Amino acid sequence: MTKKNSPASDRNPVFNIRIAIPNKGRISVPIRELIEKSGLGIIDNGDRTLIARTRDKHVEILYARPIDIPEYVASGVADLGITGHDMVIERGSDVKELLNLGFGSASVVLAVPDDSDINEPGDLDNRRVSTEFPGLTRRYFKKIGVRPVIVPVGGACEATPSLGISDAIVDISSSGTTLRQNHLRIIDTVLKTSTYLIANPRSCINKKEKIDEIHLAL
Template sequence: MKPTENEQVRLAIPNKGRISQPIIDLLEKGGLHLQSSGGRKLITKTVDPMVEVLFARPIDIPEYVASGAADLGITGRDMVLERGSQVEELLDLKMGEARLVLAVPEESGITTAEEMADMTIATEFPGITARYFGDRGITPRLFPVGGACEATPYLGVADAIVDLTSSGTTLKTNHLRIIDELLSSTTIVIANSISRTSKALKIDEICLALESVLAAQGQCYLMMNVERRALDEVRNVLPGLAGPTVMDVASNEHLVAVHAVVAEERIYELISQLRKAGARDILVMPIERMIR
């Protein structure tokens, strides 16, 4: 049965930028495969006939969701705060981490925001920046830019910048010094408040799919056979979410099968320890999704 417009959930995701492909990968791993017919369309169907994906600029996604043009959106928290959109935050994807900072040239004598009353601030976030300085009773001149914000002091068009940084390397390369942090941002899932109620079942299903992928990141599934007499020693070696699962092996009463989920970073050292403890036929498998 073809879904009606009132039943279908539209998910807005970035059409470009550093988090665009990771978000698409997350949807694919969650089972929400995008059905592409050669070239990306503005609106793309998914394997679920009840869900379609809207590709949009990250800064526009909060308003698409707030207005109901999209039921769900995935974008940076900084974009939501910049727009001031009335949406519900459902899930923090813990990706695309960055800080929005106030920075000045290294040779500048400025150490606080309060010293910038008559200065020009270049930024891609005029809304957040205006509120930040307004809270301090300051109204500097704002110089909105669409990119390459860090170059504006060198070009002589700004005295300072408010910009996103992940590692701080770009700021250092451009001889800029951070004097304050306005906010920290990650990629989040947001929802329209009306859709959150009227389409709750499908929205919860989508969020569960995404959460299951996030929960599986950095985890591996271990399977092995163990002599019963060595089981306690293997248990002592083997970590797990709730302890290993132990099952009888039908073909050999002296063996048990042991399964466990362990951190991928532990695998290298665990294999050797498990062999010494008496495990054999050890199998390591990747985990795509994990629902707790």
């Protein structure tokens, strides 16, 4: 006699692959659209859900802050992730960047007030630099042999020079409009970034067939 799957097993399939994607932010909507076009689709369980099903019963979605996604993937909490290259570099996580998805292109830049006497990165020795990317910023300045005071901030970085918090900022910029609105000028590009599909190295071996399938679909 053939044993049929019970309704309980249909409702609770074994998820072989978990994909972490941003819960909000500038690239969250394009990522959701890409997943839909890939054939996976997302079946939301409500506005406040952290985990959602997809049309593939072996794949689920984990919503997370973009900055946390590299570490979730590196630790194995998620097998795959979609986030910015800048987030991967900031966290320094042990992940594989499988695919540049070709959207969300931007630059992490070093900028100073229009009327500042600072004209090059070397002028920032012992000066204050505010940023939402302290890890990336420290590595950048160490590489060029400059020692500023790094001031980590949680948001509105572009406003910090006018508030007297810092002499310069390291921030992400796509069009430069926000910088111009805050009377800031770019003096160097720290990093070029875009949106990447990243993977846990162990999952790439243990779950290669399914990951290759998702990679190809995206």
